[in-house]
Amino acid sequence: MEITKVLVANRGEIAVRIMTACQEMGIATVGVYSDVDAKSPHVEMADESYPLGDPTPSASYLNMDKLIDIAKKTGANAVHPGYGFLSENSKFAQTCADAGLKFIGPSAEVIDSMGDKIAAKRTMRKAGVPVIxxxxxxxxxxxxxxxxxxxxxxxxxxxxxxxxxxxxxxxxxxxxxxxxxxxxxxxxxxxxxxxxxxxxxYLAKPRHIEFQILADEFGNVVHLFERECSIQRRHQKVIEETPSVALDQNLRDKMGQAAILAAKTIGYSNAGTVEFMLDADKKFYFLEMNTRLQVEHAITEMTTGIDIVKWQIKIASGEHLTLEQEKLIQHGHAIECRIYAEDPEKNFMPSTGTLKTVELPTGMNIRHDTGISQGSKISPYYDPMLAKLIVYGEDRKDASRKMEWALSNYIALGVTTNIPFLRAIVHHPAFASGDLDTHFIETYFKSWAASTTLPPEVLIAAAIDDFKHSAIVDDSENSQAENESHSPWKQVGRWRIDS
Amino acid sequence: MEMQYEYEGKMYPVKISREGEQFKVGVGDKTFVVDYKELKPGFITLNIGGKITKCNIATEDNQRHIFINGNVYRFNKVEAGMKQASFDKLPSSITSPISGKVTVVGAKDGEIVNSGHVILTIEAMKMEYQIKAPYAGKIEKVCFKTGDQVDIGVLLVEMEKEEAGAPKKEE
Missing domain, CATH: 3.30.1490.20 (ATP-grasp fold, A domain)
Known part of the structure; x- marks a missing residue:
């Protein structure tokens, strides 16, 4: 089936990411948005966009009836769910199929088989995949x-x-x-x-290692290597990288084979991720399978050169996987930092507000996946992730240095973000040495706080800015001064008075 | 001209005057001569004795957000006369650190609670935040009920601190 028009049932950076892939492939896109997202970049990115109304997730991005209705009215023949929201909802996958819309992801049965984490572990244990x-x-x-x-x-x-x-x-x-x-x-x-x-x-010092897989609808499965996502706060990933320093080629092959076995066992198709815990003794355990595109897919794209979203669409169109495991290789090293609107000093409490200034660092091998822009309002309705910053380097050290530079030049004012915190992590000797585990933040950054004193430059900048603004007010109030402002005498006078 | 800024409970007076194209800025006991260039609104560079600092400023009423060297500083400009009023915190009230929805109310008006008692649970962005009693004492008033939407900064709970003889927690 040829996919000609895709409804992207999501918001923010992932909606933008998917629409970009569609547009590059010559596929039309339909965007949807709740009331608070009406001015979001993904709305303008789409070829056409339609409102979902009330921002409450259940009334908007989780509302299957509204989404299916928009897809049908616009003549879309496929739906991409992104991540979160309805991406792992088997009922939605089935509803799409029943409505004659291709769901870009695995079948409802497969989502079901992995969506229930209890059944998933049972299945994997039986298939011979190690389980915790x-x-x-x-x-x-x-x-x-x-x-x-x-x-x-x-x-x-x-x-x-x-x-x-x-x-x-x-x-x-x-x-x-x-x-x-x-x-x-x-x-x-x-x-x-x-x-x-x-x-x-609950394992002591475990690493979170996951394998990206791609499977077509004819039983062919490859893995695109691992991602290490050990740096987490509140069990949510903050920094991801690939390759992992914890894996040698032998272990990588073994885990990759286990991931492929897991996918084949359940007849998986499309992109998916098999998550493992790796303990201090390098024993690995199946954790869960994410039957969707992952937030951190970009680092795999950077090191393999493979566009995962395009492959999702190609697979959904019924194309055969032309990638061969033996020929797949990874180059260099990639790191992703998730930019969250949250306050690391206050237990990562989400922050809301308006982004007054956004200026992103640019340079060789710096990638931004973002769905926000200057003036964007950050509402309490959705996940606080604003954007992803992804860098690629020749090796881990090169990538880390690039990440630190990029974070130092990442300007997002108006909402409290975790950027200074991310920079502190990337700068930390334990990160540099690759000594990671899922307790990393608790261990090294439990009571982290940004500087509590103002450097003089900050006060100088504020004072000059305020001085200039108060000067404008003074001038406008005094028309005589304004009229005389071009007089050479006045300028000379100023010199004299101030010196 | 003199300005006052407040950051993390500390006051920072700054003296500033114009000297031709330059500014003379006094911070603490030091005076800096500064060349200033505005690249576009909010984006400025400071040249202090040859050392270049790039910064970005966003202003929201009295609040200043300044980005310098990868750090963001959020502080307030203090106008004459408002110094005391805005920094006198009411010790008997708990305000919401977040905008969200109240999912659980864990205390009644008039109830005596221990320090750390969960008075309210607020859900935002699909995560739960517990509002705990900062000290042992008596709940004067819980201002919201389950299902209410609360905004950041609103008064959630009025509480009276128990000076002594607070009830002991049972494990």
Whole structure:
């Protein structure tokens, strides 16, 4: 089936990213937006855009009826869900299929098989993919409390229905368990509409290593190597890189084969990511499979030269995968930093407001995936990620230095961002040495704070700016001074007075 | 001309005068002679004794956001006469650090709570934020109920600090 027009059922940077790929391929695009996003770049980027109304996610970007209706009215023949929102919703995939729209992603059955994290682990364990010890609800007659005693604290509570850190809690002792379960259920319910939870052993010093895979609709699967996403806050990724310093070629091959096995086991098609935890002894465990495009896909694109979004569309059109595993190679090193509207000094509390000034660093091998612009209002309705900054270098050191430079020149004023915090991480000796694990931020940046004193340059800049603005007011109030401002005598007079 | 800025609870007086194309700026006990160039609105460069500093300024009422060397400083310009009023914090009130929706109310008006007691849970951007009692004391008034939308900075809870004899927490 030839894809001719794609409705992008998403917002922000990922909507822009997908529309760019479509336009490069000569495919028409349809954008959608909620009331608060009416002036967002993705709205203007699309060939045509339609309102979804009320910004509440359930009324807008999660509203299947509205989305399908717009797709049909505009004559789109495919839907790209991006990430988040409806991207891992099997009902949406099925609704699209029923409406004669190609869902750019795997089938509803496949999403279902991995969407339920409990069933996913069961499937993977059976297929021979290593899985972390835990509680999936299938253990006969066992309560969550009993499971905690069996596995041993600390344990991690997760939402069965989704990822992204939503609904996740670490529990260190039995006394914290009930409160954590209740909070996790509420978050899971509001994010995924499903409050089922699962539990697993919380590993000490684990790394988060994931493999990007591409699978066509004829059973061919390749992996595009790993991404290390160990630097996280609140179980959400902050900095990702590829390749990982923790993997040698032997381990990379083994994990890559496990990822392909996982995909083949469930008959996967389209782009997907198999996530693993790698412990200090270099043992790896299947964590979950993300049946969609990932936020951090760009670093894989930078080091392989492969456009993952275009492959998603080609696969969905029924094309065969022409990439061969043996011929795939990675060059250099890529790092991504997620620019969040949040305050690292206040427990990463999201910040809202208007972006008054945005000026992005440019240069060789610096990539920006962004869906914001100067004047953008950051509302509390959606994820606080503003943009992604991706750099490529000849090696890890080169890429790190480039990232630090780019962050130092990344101007986003008006909303508190995590940029100074990201820069501090990239600058840290533990980052430089590659000594990463998912507790990195807790370990090294627990009570991080930006400088609490103002350098004189800041005060000088503020004072001059305020002086100039007050001077304008004075001039306009005194018409005589304005009339005489070109008089040479006045200028000479000023020199005399001030010196 | 003299200006006052406030950052992290500290006051910074700055003296400034124009000297031809240059500015003479006094910060603390130092005086700087500064060449100033505005590239476009908000984008300026300072030349202080040959050292170039690029900075960006965004202004919002009395608030100044300044970007220098990769850091962003957010502080206030203090106008004469408002110095005291704006920095007197009400110790008996808790304001919202975030805009979002109240999902749980964990205390009633008149209730005596321990320090750290979760009074409200606010959901924003799909994450939960717990508003905890900063000290042991009596809840005078919880200003919102479950389902209410709250804006950043609004008064959430009025509380009276318990000086002594606060109830002990049971584990």
């Amino acid at each position: 010890p835990g509680f999936t609800g299938e253990e006969k007659g066992e309560t969550i409390q009993q499971a905690c005693e069996r596995i041993g604290f600390p344990v991690l509570i997760k939402a069965s229905g989704g990822g992204g850190g939503k609904g996740m809690k670490i529990v260190h002792a039995m006394g914290e368990l009930d409160a954590a379960i209740q909070s996790a259920r509420r978050e899971a319910k509001s994010s995924f509409g499903n409050d089922e939870l699962l539990l697993e052993k």
